[in-house]
Amino acid sequence: MAKYQRILGGEKNDLTGKPFTKEELEKVGDLYIEINGQGIHENNPKIHNLANELNRTIRSVENQLLGFRAVHTGKSGRANFNSLIPKIWKEKNTQVEKVEVLKERELFDEFKFRISSQLKNILGKNLITDDFVAVFELVKNSFDAHAKKVKIIFDKDKITIWDDGKGMNRRDIIDKWLFIAYSAKNEGVEDIEFQEDKNISYRDRINPNRSYAGQKGIGRMGSDRLGSKLDMTTRKVNDDTYWNLKFDWDEYEDDALDEFSDIEIEYKNSKTTNFEDFENGLILQISNLRNVWSRKKLLI
Structure with missing residues (x-):
């Protein structure tokens, strides 16, 4: 895709200035997990796709992703982010941990006996x-x-x-x-x-x-x-x-x-x-x- 061109004064649309809803942030959180917190920049096509789906600007979606990374890593770099992000990340991270446990079981318990209740x-x-x-x-x-x-x-x-x-x-x-x-x-x-x-x-x-x-x-x-x-x-x-x-x-x-x-x-x-x-x-x-x-x- 063509390289993203920043708009002077900042990109804006009808939702600019309106806080992200919980449903929107959950989708942003899913994307953060999908990309494993990597490649958060304005030229990432996945960020473009989500921005189009939410009718949000690319930069606003990028900012929310950076908010998830700040909560996830505990590192500075994004002091101001939506107050819902910590709660959503806690819920998402718990789900991720469960998935990882299941993956580990698939890898390491594949050849172990399982015992039926019968x-x-x-x-x-x-x-x-x-x-x-x-x-x-x-x-x-x-x-x-x-x-x-x-x-x-x-x-x-x-x-x-x-x-x-x-x-x-x-x-x-x-x-x-x-x-x-x-x-x-x-x-x-x-x-x-x-x-x-x-x-x-x-x-x-x-x-x-x-x-x-x-x-x-x-x-x-x-x-x-x-x-x-x-x-x-x-x-x-x-x-x-x-x-x-x-x-x-x-x-x-x-x-x-x-x-x-x-x-x-x-x-x-x-x-x-x-x-x-x-x-x-x-x-x-x-x-x-x-x-x-x-x-x-x-x-x-």
Whole structure:
């Protein structure tokens, strides 16, 4: 294009002297991002095109671009600029940062495994195909947590497994219970806090090498086999906080494109609990049962 010729006295049109609107400045901000803050001069054809679109003078659009650069870089050179520019730039810059994060993921995470929420079915009700095995796995985990007593309560549409084991704090829940396929027992770090404890699990006395699903870090998924909802309450020995987490396993089945880790888990913590005589351990309340537990079935 022909070199821009400055007009003596300054280029003017019908909008000269009128402040740029927010909508106009957003378009100027988009152009600033597009050109990466470079080439802000009156001969840039992109500035000409935007000036024509906004019916603004080339020099006025250039001035607003310089205003964005002043806010972006924090450097002097444009002391007076539209008061809307800092706010608009903050909004635009946040969007740009998100785009850059996505670009980085495309570049660096392209060959990493992504895990569909459907993994829940594979490790839960599809793998543990027997109700009794599912209950066994959960009870086994209780004794592995140094429980001396485990209660299994069958209600009309709820199964409760209540133990008096060592329980969990926030860090344990995140690093162990919610870390699928990780087994602290298998890694040899489950009982570090209880190395002086002489009350070794009876299964360890019988056969220390025996390995069920629980030792592979997926036995806790047995609750999915039993029912679609899980309400978990726990408190660690010598800790003063009760933690409650609620799982709706059906949420993991809505869309196979959902990622396993993106499903939010409802939780809360408190210094008290509604469960009487519950000082430490783990309580699992499994509801919306998938199968009927008849009297005959319970007596097997």
